[in-house]
Amino acid sequence: MAQWIVDHVPTWNIIRISGIAAYLLLFAGVFLGIAQGMPAAKGKPKATMYQWHTRTTWLAFGLGILHALTLYIDHYSPFTWSELLIPFRASVHPVGSGLGTLSLYALLIVLLSSDLRNKLGSKWWFMFHMLSYPAFIGLLVHGMITGSDSGNVLMRLMYVFTGLSILGITVLRGLLREHKGPQITIGPNRSQSQPAMERTWGEAYELVGAGRQERLK
Template identity: 80%
Template sequence: MAQWIVDYLPTWSLIRISGIAAYLLLFAGVLLGIAQGMPAAKGKPKAVMYKWHTRTTWLAFGLGLAHALILYIDHYSPFSWSELLIPFTASVHPIGSGLGTLSFYGLVIVLLSSDLRNKLGRKWWFIFHMLSYPVFIGLLIHGFVTGSDSSNVLMRLMYVFTGLSIIGMTVLRGLMRERKGPEITIGRKPMPTEAPVERNWSEVYQFARVGVGGQEHLK
């Protein structure tokens, strides 16, 4: 019965559907992660974006795992466990498949670091979380190289659009933070405090002159 399911299951279609869906969910997760980190993102919208950032990333992980398992049972071009687990050892598209394996491992690290954020501390969490960028780039190349439908114009446009969107949002976030930075001044003395100091010294000087003149007058 199980063998019959494997033989007649549209595994190749499921491989492509799960792979594309995992990539798009990861794209949404990375985009929401960048957006919720914008200086303008505050309050409830920030909390909602963070919640969906986490959900879409975990869904991408689940579909990526299903994608790998279907590759193993595929009757058309099956992958062995070593080809799936050891990067760049696949007999078909070794570079693209290897990048997919490395990206999956990177995604696992990102998710685990998020769950262990309080124990790792902000510095190490940030370092591990920045792996989201190479993970996304690796999966983009993986899908474009290994996908049987990558020659389709719509698929190419999808990869171009998603890639440029992540780059654009990252640049925009950096520019917004740079604009916000100059507003913060440290160790700078406010100008209004300088005038009273000068005025106080002039008053002391005048008082001293009056005092000296008064003493001479008394003499």
């Protein structure tokens, strides 16, 4: 059965298609994850973006596993288990292949930390979740170095567009949060509570004055 797969299944096509699809799905997952965290994202649209953020990221990881397994059974340029599992051990494109391995590990940590968010706490979850950025960058560089069709103009444009899109929406989210930040206060707003306090003291003063007048009578 295994030999039939090696001889008849178009492993090279599967390698390229699964690799590109995994990268695009990870791009979608990271983009949606940043977008659903925008200050303007609320209600049902936010929930929908979060659901698709999770789905596309898991699909990207699954296709990444398929990509690696197909590299192992490929008859043209097979990889050994050590080359697949240990970063920078590959005989072909060691740097690019190593970045792909590290990105897959980082993506696994991101996904597991999301499932364990309640146990980890917000601080640790956020630190692990930030690995989404190096995972995406690693896969981008991995595709550009190891991809046999990375010299194609359309493929280059795809990498440039996706990379700039993640950079742009990250900067935009940071600017929006910075703009909104000073408006966020913990506890009562002083500008709003000051008049209320003045009214309270005024009413108390009037009550005390009324009491004194009653005693004088």
